[in-house]
Amino acid sequence: MGSKKFAVLHCADDSDYVKKLYGGYFGIFVRMLGEEGETWDVYKVAKEEFPEDNEIGEYDGFVITGSCSDAHGNDLWISKLVALLKKLDAMKKKVLGICFGHQVLSSHHFHFIQFSVSLKYIYGQLSLFSGVNVIYLYVWQWPLT
Template sequence: MDSQREERDITKPLSEEERSMEGKRYAVLLCAEDSEYVRKKYGGYFGVFIRMLAEEGETWDVYKVVSGEFPEDDGGLDLYDGFVITGSCNDAHGNDAWIHRLIALIRKLHSMKKKILGICFGHQILCRALGGKVSRSPTGWDIGVRIITLKTSSPSVMLPSKLSVIQCHRDEVWEVPAKAEVIGWSEKTAIEMFKLGDHIMGIQGHPEYNIDILFHLIDRLVQRHLILEAYGVEARAKVMLTEPDREAWKKICTSFLKTRL
């Protein structure tokens, strides 16, 4: 399985024969800088997503959009069967140049009906780009493992009634785009999950994280004085009470991303 971009002219769309021979191709739009710990242990956040989503015969590329690295939009986007937008330390309601460029890319991909899976920041920026509203949560940080109620009757996405997922965010979606459907919520956050058509889905939680990564993030937030040490200790203790349903989330994400329209 190739996880690096190949030396070829990516502005030329693949023929049907080439696509069949090469297998499906996906791109991770990386919106966070890797910490040294995650880079060494997991191969960075790209490696974390590869572990959850990649299957034999697929090609996965990474674009560090947070650093201004984007896929070519002149034919190059046709290479991909789907895109994943990751979490970030940045605010989806911010106005950094790369955020505005990402918003423009999302709108382009939406017009092409490309599959897009947004996680945490990715969930929020999808909503902002397509007409929804994102802001700080009035109830503050959500850090730990939270049980999500899911809309099981939603067409095209098979869901159980409840799943637990790792959370680490202080922003949230206040309003989804027009024609989007809210398919997940919790006692803290009204919009935990949404979909738009058959090609866009956002998840506020982190199905790709394990407990080790969450504990690492808690330590970093304490070190940066973004949360109090006592809050971090309490969050760690609560995490041990509920196991995240990582395998179920993996099935949901891969099924959405890889099912042809």
């Protein structure tokens, strides 16, 4: 079995702070999710840089980053991202959405199975397009009343 290959679908500009500290958001995701021997690429989808159709099959999975854009918006790059996600769905590729990425996935692809609110956490379980389950947890940064 060859090494795994993943792509980060970068949906925002890097802040100067994140560039200085981590080399950009791509560096954060690779440090957080990557394992030895894996290959990670980045596509700046908010700047209309997408993988070619013939490249998609090379990847074992994709990560969709956060963004200041509206996940329900009709910007051209968001429409192209949704079209790409439909292709990934048809290919049964693994996809992880972070913040904005999660919102795009949930508004276009996920079906909620379970949802509960407890204190300051929201816990739920989502069924991915291919039937794979993902567990997610939100932690708010402010107290709930």
